[in-house]
Amino acid sequence: MAAPSPTPPPRRTVLGRLPLPERNYVAEALRTETVGGVLLLIAAVAALLWANTFSDSYDSVSHFHFGPGSLGLDLSVAHWAADGLLAVFFFVAGVELKRELVAGELRDPKAAALPVVAALCGMAVPALVYAVTTTIGGGSMDGWAVPTATDIAFALAVLAVIGTSLPSALRAFLLTLAVVDDLFAIMIIAVFFTSDLNFLALGGAVACLVVFHLLLRFEVKGWYIYVPLALVIWGLMYNSGVHATIAGVAMGLMLRCSLREGEKHSPGEHIEHLVRPVSAGVAVPLFALFAAGVSLKGEELAGVFTRPETLGVVLGLVVGKTVGIFGGTYLTARFTKAELNKDLAWADVLAVASLAGIGFTVSLLIGELAFEGDAEMVNEIKAAVLIGSLIAALLACVLLRLRVRKYRALCEDEERDEDESGIPDVYEQDDPAYHRRMAAIHERKAAEHVRLAEQAGAARDEPDGPA
Incomplete structure (x- = not known):
């Protein structure tokens, strides 16, 4: 008698439900980023209005210099925003990356393969699209990294x-994509x-980074130690010739993001919780205010679609990103024999x-670095980034609105908490205590329904008052 064939292992699910702690972390992180994103949008619109209405005052403020020249830090306002404020943004990116590596989606190599491959393809294909466009048009290859x-x-x-x-699965995928994307952008x-x-x-x-690491390792506490040291590290990194935002990333990666016994939040998560609002609500919007102020005259807008460098940026963002991320995700799932979440x-x-x-x-930052010294090209590249991002946003709006009812139903299912335990029901369905609580709730509802029905029947049977 032939031995029964072994049961094949279950197929891994792509974009499956997140563990509850991860879901809560993602929800909190994206809530802050959403508020920051709205402020970023307002800052970008304000920059465009300011630059195209009062261009002289915008230029004078952006190019106003201040800072200690003896330390090599006599910088313009726009320079302080790009090299100084964005260091805070990249510090948060460093902490996010560290947390993803030790406690998030990237800690498991099999689970990490999907967002990593998707992010890599989502950077390689836009660069390739830019390269092909500029090669055909005879343009400069300097801006290949702008649409990545x-x-x-x-x-x-x-x-x-x-x-x-x-x-939550799609939100986590988007967040992890952005974290990996930030890592490669930093590189x-x-x-x-x-x-x-x-x-x-x-x-x-x-x-100084070694000192910073040792202080963290020996659990020395006190913001008055770390903040001045961080400023010294940033200043030295700026003067070294390496882009100063790398200092922020390096310090973020050094924070401990793993939980120890008795801890509710790791030090990295705690500091990220404090710094993220500063990054999303102050640093990034101020950078946008002094980076997004590009001239939007008719002939310059038309030039975005005729100059190979700017057309390469637009096509890279709109076509390259979409094809790269979707293709990378699909191929990873296909070759790893994973299956998509049945709800998606x-x-x-x-x-x-x-x-x-x-x-x-x-x-915008890479555009400034790629064409440094060519103010006209920098302005046109920034305009291309804005137009490409706008087209991508409109395309995403159309695709998302087609599925908005499905998303609302899924979100309602994820948030439903009928037993009022503080934990969504989908995370308790295997818990016998949950089923006992739900049975008690249904019994109370049934009893209340019977009581109301009896009251209604008694009211109908009561004789009318005297004629």
Whole structure:
């Protein structure tokens, strides 16, 4: 008698339900980013109005210099925003990456494969689209990295504006995509946009980072120690020739994001919770205010679609991002023999992929670095980033609105808490105590229904009053 064939292992689910702690973390993080995204949107509109209505005052404020010149830090307002404020943004990105690596989606290599491959494809394909466009048109390859970045805050602002709430699996996928995207954007900035190195300053920055790490390891407490040290590290990194935002990333990666016994939140999560509102609500909007102020004259807007560099940026964001992320996700699922969450469809992945084509903050930064010294080209590249992000946002809005009823139903199911335990019902369905609580609730409701029916019947049987 032939031995029965072994049962094949269950197929891994792509974009499955998150564990409850991860779901709560993602919801809290994206709530802050959504508010920051709305502020970012307001700042971008304000910058465009200011630059196109009172261009002289915008230029004078943006190019106003201040800071200690003896330390090499006599910078313009726009420069302080790009190199100083964005260091806070990249610090938060560093903490997010560290947390994802030790407690989030990236801690399991099998689970990490999907967002990592999707993010890599979502950066490689836009760069390829830019390269093909500029090669055919005879343009400059310097801006190849501009369309590779995703702006999570701006993407969430679009969701808030159109009134669409994504299911937690899609929200986590978008957040993890952005975290991995930020990591590779940081690597691109560090490798390709580093000027002549000052090894003395770089050595000082590394030495201070070692001190920063030792203080964290020995659990020395006190913001009055870390904040001044962080400023010294930033200043040395800036003077080293390495882009100063790398200092923020390095410090963020050093924070401990794993839980110890008795801890409700790790130090990294606690500090991220404190700094994220500053990043999303102050640093990034102020950067946008002084980076998004581009001239939108008719001939310059028309030039976006005729100049190969700017057309490459637009096509990279709109076409490259969508094709790269969707294709990377589909191929990863296909070759790993995983199956998509039964509550979702590939159309949902396509919508999120198109939403990731909104590349604002980091794209503007890379555009400034790629064409530094060519003010006209920088202005046109920024206009291309804005137009490409706008087209990607409109495309995402159409795709998301087609599925908005499905998303609302899924979100309601995820939030439902009929037994009022404080934990969504979908996370308690395997708990016998949950079923006992629900049975008691149903008994009370049934008893209340019977009581109301008896009262109604008694009211009908009562004789009318005297004629």
